[in-house]
Amino acid sequence: MRKEVVLITGANGEIGHGLITHLGQKDDVNVIALDVQPLDEKLKPYCYRFIQGDILDQMLLGRMVVEFEIRSIFHLASILSTKAEYNPETAHRVNVEGTLNLLRLAVEQSQWQGQSVKFIYPSSIAAYGLPDLETKNRAQKIKEDQWCQPITMYGCNKLYCEHLGRYYAANYRQLAADPGRSSIDFRALRFPGLISADTIPTGGTSDYGPEMLHAAAQGIPYRCFVREDTRLPFMAMPDAIKSLLMLHNAPKSALTQSVYNVTSFNPTALEIHDIVLSYFPSAEVTFKPHDSRQRIVDSWPGDIDDTAAQRDWNWQPDYDQDRAFSEYLIPAITKLYAQAPKPA
Numbered sequence: 001m002r003k004e005v006v007l008i009t010g011a012n013g014e015i016g017h018g019l020i021t022h023l024g025q026k027d028d029v030n031v032i033a034l035d036v037q038p039l040d041e042k043l044k045p046y047c048y049r050f051i052q053g054d055i056l057d058q059m060l061l062g063r064m065v066v067e068f069e070i071r072s073i074f075h076l077a078s079i080l081s082t083k084a085e086y087n088p089e090t091a092h093r094v095n096v097e098g099t100l101n102l103l104r105l106a107v108e109q110s111q112w113q114g115q116s117v118k119f120i121y122p123s124s125i126a127a128y129g130l131p132d133l134e135t136k137n138r139a140q141k142i143k144e145d146q147w148c149q150p151i152t153m154y155g156c157n158k159l160y161c162e163h164l165g166r167y168y169a170a171n172y173r174q175l176a177a178d179p180g181r182s183s184i185d186f187r188a189l190r191f192p193g194l195i196s197a198d199t200i201p202t203g204g205t206s207d208y209g210p211e212m213l214h215a216a217a218q219g220i221p222y223r224c225f226v227r228e229d230t231r232l233p234f235m236a237m238p239d240a241i242k243s244l245l246m247l248h249n250a251p252k253s254a255l256t257q258s259v260y261n262v263t264s265f266n267p268t269a270l271e272i273h274d275i276v277l278s279y280f281p282s283a284e285v286t287f288k289p290h291d292s293r294q295r296i297v298d299s300w301p302g303d304i305d306d307t308a309a310q311r312d313w314n315w316q317p318d319y320d321q322d323r324a325f326s327e328y329l330i331p332a333i334t335k336l337y338a339q340a341p342k343p344a
């Protein structure tokens with residue numbers, strides 16, 4: 001049986017870990033992993049090939065086009081929202097030009113293969129931008145086409161790349177004599193904050209949720225950079241992986257849009273604190289808001305509407321708030337740090 005070749009960029013990232021571990025166990029998939037850093041040893045058994053390199057390196061991507069017959073691309077590589085604000089132009093290059101390069105690779109692949117290549121793109125709640133806290137608190141669950149005025153470079157990049165993907169899928173080279181020879185099947189998810197038991201995010205602004213939990217599990221004091229009443233939608237990592245795969249596998253005829261919200265629960269920072277303390281009663285958490293990061297989180301929705309995903313491809317998370325902590329996060333994290341050497 002010919003195996004389906006799947007390219008995963010940003011392999012070392014949080015979603016990369018979850019997705020590679022999942023796909024790498026399937027008999028009918030060969031995972032090609034790409035990352036600028038050497039691949040995490042733990043992921044190596046799940047990858048058919050690992051390529052260390054930069055998504056901005058067009059020569060490298062060009063070589064990949066001739067070497068592999070890639071059927072699907074999960075383009076996860078990105079500079080997250082907080083990190084992007086420290087160097088917005090670099091973030092733009094990685095997040096936008098990098099995505100453009102991958103879309104180009106997908107077009108070339110599809111030309112060689114004479115068939116469509118799937119392009120799965122994780123977008124974010126950062127694509128939204130509510131003008132002030134009062135509007136955020138008043139807003140109901142936000143739909144995909146509402147409040148799309150992001151205030152961060154990362155959010156602008158994500159929103160624009162959703163449009164780029166739609167363009168490449170539907171209108172690429174629309175004036176060419178034969179515009180129809182390549183085709184990309186572009187599908188995007190707008191993720192809420194993600195919480196994994198195995199990894200800690202780097203450079204994001206929803207990071208206070210996972211950071212609080214991981215610090216508590218290690219017995220490290222944590223200073224939370226947002227106010228107690230800050231509310232954001234979140235999702236457990238297994239559900240993020242599930243949603244990526246469900247969207248990837250959904251029949252094209254069922255899809256009515258190219259970008260879908262997905263979410264699960266939406267606690268305040270204080271509610272996360274209370275849950276964490278109920279499992280780790282000696283945890284030390286203080287709240288010391290960082291004004292600029294608070295402003296970013298205040299511009300993101302308190303909840304999002306994922307009924308389009310429910311309707312079109314039967315999306316439902318497996319983990320609500322209680323199950324996410326009691327059945328996934330707490331058991332896995334306790335095991336993780338029981339094995340790990342104690343921090344100095």
Ligand code: SER
Nearest residue numbers: 080081124204205206
């Ligand atoms: N988790 C991301 C961040 O905080 C949002 O997609 O940047």
